[in-house]
Structures are given as C-alpha cells and as structure tokens.
Amino acid sequence: MSILPTESDSVIENNKTEEMESTIIIVRYGELSLKSKGVRDRYEQILKNNIQQMLDYHGVSFSKIQRDFGRIFIHSNDPKAVDAAARVFGVVSVSPAHICSSEPSEIVSLCADLGEKMIEDGDTYAVRARRSGNHTFTSNEIARMCGDSIWNKLLEAGKTPAVDLTNPDKEVFVEVRQTHSYVYSRTVKGPGGFPTGTQGKMVVLLSGGIDSPVAAWMMMKRGIEIVPVFFDNEQYAGSIVSKKAIENAKILFSWMPGRRQKIYRIKNGEYMEKMMQTTYSKNICLMCKRFMFRIAGAVMEKEKASGIITGSSLGQVASQTAENMLSETYGLSLPLYHPLLAFDKQEIVDIAQKIGTFENSIQSSGDGEKECLAVPEKPEVKAILTAAVSEEDKFSFDIDEMIQKTVENAEIIEMKL
DSSP states (O other), X not given: OOOOOOOSSOXXXXXXXXXXXXXXXXEXXXXXXXXXXXHHHHHHHHHHHHHHHHHHHTTOOOSEEEEETTEEEEEOOOTTHHHHHTTXXXXXXXXXXXXXXXXXXHHHHHHHHHHHHHOXXXXXXXXXXXXXXXXXXXXXXXXXHHHHHHHHHHHHTTOOOOBOSSSOSEEEEEEEOSSEEEEESOOEEOOOSOOXXXXXXXXXXXXXXXXXXXXXXXXXXXXXEEEEEXXXXXXXXXXXXXXXXXXXXXXXXXXXXXXXXXXXXXXXXXXXXXXXXXXXXXXXXXXXXXXXXHHHHHHHHHHTOOOEEOOOOTTSSGGGSHHHHHHHHTTOOXXXXXTTTTOOHHHHHHHHHHHTOHHHHTOOOSSOOOSBTTOOSSOOSSOOTTHHHHHHHTOSSOHHHHHHHHHHTOEEEEEEO
C-alpha cells in the first residue's frame, strides 16, 4: 500500500478520475523556495493551480496534486503527466517516481526491483541518493545499501553488474524524506522561473516573426501574463503576416492555459498612409515603431498592465540600433522591456524551436512577397535624438486623436485554452 505525502494546505483533487493506485510525479521548483513564508505559500498555491490547468489542457488524468515541503506531487499514472507538468512556468524539473516508506528495507527493495528492470546486461550503473529529515542513516549509507541490493538482484537475474559512479549507463535516484521516499530513473527539465500570474501583466508587441514570441515567452517565464498586440499594416503587409502573428499568440497561450486570453489586432493602415505623406523615407521604420510604442502604451493603460515587451535585439534591424531605439522613444514615458537585447540570432532561434513558434514564424507566403512593403530601400540606422519628434511635428493630423481612434477600433480576439 502506497504511503502518500501529508500536508497542511489544501489538496487539489480531480473527481473526474476513478480512484487509482497512483504513480507519483515529483515536481521541483527553484526560486520560489527563496521567498519569505507568506510569499512562498502564495506562489506555491498559484503553481499548483497552474499545474492543474496544464494537466486539464492536455487531457491528463490525475487523482490529486499535493504539496510537501519544497516539492509538489502529482498522483497520476497517465504517461502524458510528466511532459505536461514540465511545461509549467516555475517548474525546474519533473520525475515520475515510485513511492515507499522511509524504512531502509523498503527503499532497498524498491531500488532493487527498479534496477533489475532498467539495467541491461553489460550496463554500468550508479545510485544517487539525497535525504531530508531525521533518519538513522546518511545519504551515502542508503546509496551504498541500494547499490548493493541492485548488484545482488542483477546477479540473481543472470546479468553481469558493473558500477560506474562517474559516467554510468543507468542511474537510480533515491529521494528520502521524513516518512516516505521516492525512487526514480528519469528527470525532465522544466522552464523554471516564476509561476504565471505572480508578476502581473504586460502588453507584448507581437508579430509573425521569430523574435517577439521568444521575448514574450521569456517574460512569461518570469511570471508575467501577456496581452499580445499585433499591428496589421493592411496594404503594407504581406498576406501571411496576420495569420502567423495570431498563431504565435495561440502557441504562447498554450504555455499558460486556463486563463481568458485576448489579442489586440491593431489596424494600422490609416496611420501608415498619413505618416508616409510627410515622413522622410529613411525614417519610416523609425516612425512606424514609435507609433507601435504609443499604441501599446494606450493598451497598457486600458488593460491595467505594468509594462511593454518588445522583441528588440540590439543592431539586428534598422529600428533596433542604439541610436534609433533612443530616438523612437524620446519624450515617451513608457516602461519598456527588451529581454532579447543582448541575444544573437542563433540564440533566439534555438529558443523559438524549443517553445514551438519557430516553424510558424518562418512560414512564407510562397510568392516571394515581402512581409512589410513600407520598408525603405535604405532605412535610417543612426537617427539623431530628436528625429522622431521632428517627424511628428510635420504631421497634418493630431497624433493623440489617431492613437485614441486606433485603439477604439482595435479588433479584440478572445479565446480560452
């Protein structure tokens, strides 16, 4: 009979599943454990709820989600549970484990059974043990006892055992806690960071490209809920741009399911047409980006968000040189976050592939069509400080009225994953 963790806080139970002998999924977290008790308790409860939402989103059957000191445990024998839990922000790693009491005889027996099943003839192996609580044995002692029991079990099975503590073919892990212990052989890495919803909400300038979804994901990893704002430049944009941006938003939302999600689709054609009538052609990208910041600031206020996330990577394109980034925001009081500022393109691509947005972002319309038809042949890359302000002074329209009108006419796409 399994010995289950005990705890003082509430247990999330899934009444939709039948009572079953659960496989325990160990969920580990990192930075949460450094917080004060009150903050830690709150963050852990949010993390538990986020795990439940992710399991439900992926259709994972589970009976309970419990918290013990420094760990969260999922009671499930669904093979999808491990990978689903490993997608939750705040989770450092996940391991499917077998559970027993913390009596040495039970730990040793369980290790022997697991070792005999997973270690093939000719494989080398090692036992890694860690312990918390008060026991009559040390971590090294229980590791040696388990290693010996595996050795004997392999001999009984007609296999030739061999120990290698440096670079073994197979590893058996033992985690001993006060009244119960866990034995496992596999660990899946999670994203880490903070649970979604612990650090507020921010607007993200999201496109169909590679960079901005990665920037959004990295801030989500820090506990931020995102509100994507996509600019549809209408006649100046390629036909596939809108489709890719919305799909990128859906992929990002799949990392934080269970919440009501919304995307602001900003119709930007009128501004682009009027702006280009007076703007020096080299400054078109500069003025396009400045308007995006202004609109994002208005959406931020409307959503009661606390910042604006961009996919800017220093020097990658014309609007992202140091001089241009300063001119674009000169005179604007906006809390801007650029998580990719010091990343090179390959680093960004690697993350995009990991989070699932890369393939969507590199889709082509197939007809050689440019994704932005307004980009000049030779855009400005070293704008003077007041360049953007000077261009706005030439506008024949009221920029504040244009911002208000544009936000009011925004299409809000709502969904819940």
